[in-house]
Amino acid sequence: MSQTAVKRLYMMQVGNMPQYQIPIVCYLVQMEDGHNILIDTGLPEIIPEEGSDFENGQNVTVQLASIGLTPDDIDTVISTHxxxxxxxxxxxxxxxxxxxxxxxxxxxxxxxxxxATRPEWDQPSERIRLVDGDMELLPGLELIETSGHVLGHQSVLVRLPKTGTVLLPIDAVSLGKDFSRDEHADGSNPDAEAIRISTVKLLDLVEREQIGLVIFGHDQAQWAGLKTLPEYYD
Structure with a gap:
């Protein structure tokens, strides 16, 4: 096996929206060569007033520590948005x-x-890698541009040695019930067409590659049955 192949995928629930029973999540991809790639970082330590619906749980740094990783062990942060x-x-x-x-x-x-999150994402330019559209970030780890939820949102594809290919739509399709070619737009959302295009793009990908596991970022019913850290998918 190539030393740059994906080794495992961890999933972490780091908070929630109690009113809607929506989990707030992050992911960790570990490569065979020891690289650690974090996908998103969750809620801020102090939640601003506009985020009052959110509630922190066990934060990402604490969860990483439970498997022996410090923040400085993270080589890459994929920021979906x-x-x-x-x-x-x-x-x-x-x-x-x-x-x-x-x-x-x-x-x-x-x-x-x-x-509200600018102090977090507004990092020195030499530490930010700007990408354009779909790309393979590392062998077995691909970024998929899926605008709609926001401009320039990106989803992630992870190719695991045993589990197979896993799709993380993140907020392009945050709930399993919305992963459909059927249109549900009522005209109230100006981004509805972009959301539809990205949804169809991901559906086509799942069909083309026969992807068996699609993990929706905010689907509480699905998350309840998934492996979460310290368990992992390999």
Whole structure:
């Protein structure tokens, strides 16, 4: 097996939205060569007023410590987008390179939606890798541009040696019930068409590659039955 292949995938629930029973989650991908790639970082330590629906749980650094990792052991943070519940602890990972879609990072500079998390994601430019569209980040680890939820949102594809290919749509499709070609738009969401396009893109990918496991980022019913850290998928 190549020393740069994906070795395992950990999943962590780091908080929730009690009112809607929605989990807040992060993921850790470990490579055969020892690289650690964190996907999102969860909620900030102090949740601002606009995030009052959110509630912190056991944060990402504590969960990583339980498997022997410190923040400085994280080589890369894949930032799917800069919403409060996904980029709240980016600044804790001071040795990591941050990977984000260029269009999202540039939009965030002037978009008030991401102002609360700016101290976390606004890192020195030499530590931010801006990417454009779909790409293979590392062997077995692919980024998929899925705008809609926000401009420049990215989903992640993980190719595991035993489990097979796992798709993480993140917020492109956050609930399993919405992973459908059927249109449910009522005209109230100006981003509905972009969301539909990204959903179909992911559905086509699942069919083309016969992906057996799609993990929806905020689906409490699904998360209750998944392996979570310290268990993992390999």
């Amino acid at each position: 800069y919403d409060l519940d996904h980029a709240g602890r980016h600044a804790a990972f001071k040795e990591a390179q941050y990977v984000v879609q260029r269009v999202h990072h540039l939009d965030a500079a002037t978009n008030p939606r991401f102002a």
